[in-house]
Amino acid sequence: MRYFTVFFLYIFSITAFAQETTVQGTIVNDNTLFPIWNVNIVNTNKVRGAISDAKGNFEINAEVNDILLISCLGFQSIEVKVTNDWIKNRTTRIKLTEKAYALEEIVIPPYELTGYLEVDSKLIPERENYWYSIAGLTQRYEGGENSPNAFGRVMGSLFNPADALYNFFGKKPKELKKLRELKNDDKLRGILQNRYDRQTIYLMLGINQKELNEILERCNYSEAFMKTANDLQVLDAVSGCYEEYKILKKK
Template sequence: MRYFTVFLLTLFCVLTSNAQEKQVVKGVIYNDISFLPVDDVNVINLSKVKGAVSRLDGSFEIEASLNDSIHFSYPGYLAIKLKVTNDWLKDENVKIYLTEQAYTLDEIIIKKYELTGYLESDTKLIELENRMNYNFNKGKGTLGYYSNPSIGSYFSPVDVVYNIFKGKSKNLKKLEAVKEDQNMLALLQTRYDRETVCGLLGITRQDIVKTLENCNHTDRFIYTATDFQVYQALNECYEQSKIMANQNRGNQK
């Protein structure tokens, strides 16, 4: 009887240890035209908020379970999202193909000054133009890294922010999970392409710009901050919009 009890305990420990083993999915990322491996690709488990990057040979592995959503992004390529299947969990040789983005540039005409041809007049026109641009940018806050990060009231920004994040507030709460995962934190602190933020929050780059503009962040911050700083700013913006929305409801009563 004693040996049987020991056997059961041993079996229980083995089963428990196997159950606690983390599942991972593996694969190799390739360019879909050249078929060459693509390294340094962001590989994000959106469901578990875990992050990884592909190696020099394009290979990667990341913690994942059945039906988790894995997001792949890299500057210059179209981002894709794949769902984890049983076949993927069993197969370590899955090949992922990324497609390069095609950029088309519209023709533009740069015409900074309307000059008259008279030196004295043209000098004054240029000075006036520079002074106006300086005052405009100064007023907008583009000379500083941050402007006042509070919600403005120029054209109902609360409604704008609410419409963007309607039904997505739980995605914003992933910030704490991001801070707990060192890979995710390092990845967001060194990226500027916004693809990971878009994947985590389920929004577009335009949504990010629109939200931060309505929260009075400067253009310099919007376009040069790291993905982690932007993620934090979006969280703060949404929290402030909720406070203002509650205040507005209270005033209407």
């Protein structure tokens, strides 16, 4: 009986230890101290997401030193590190500062339009993009207008993308594991679907804007996609490219 009790306590302690810890908090306006609802909270270490309720309260899985990215429309985004005292107290109050918006000057282009399509189409100059032709290939490549590294991108597209992507994917196994975990959190996917600032992506994958753009270029995504896609679409694109990279590497 004594051995059974010890064994039971051992199993119970392992189960309790294996459970994920959670932290709670309240998001308030730094100026009015009123609660802010519908705030997005993303744990970039655990790949978990949460949204504050009508009282500004939220709860999310987190451990000490995890980084929470907190953002809301009309407020400045902040990064908050989970501390030991927060874990012990279970809750804290976080203040967000409203953004100050300034009206930008509107510049009217010096084109006098007549309202007739045939005439106006000749008044407005067309953009001249640089195209490259390579001997032996029937397809031309558009490098973009006055693009200083256009030729480099054209030549890079002819080689196996796995060679270039290894510098990113091969050296960041922990960060890329988060891409697979992303599929398991519907709340986080919903948050990323409404974000376009790439801040969450930079923190999760440990890369900067230049590296992310290079990854998407090597994966044959257009500049239009890079500019208009939401964060979830970008992460799914990187994840799909990574899976293709692993297949190419095996071959």
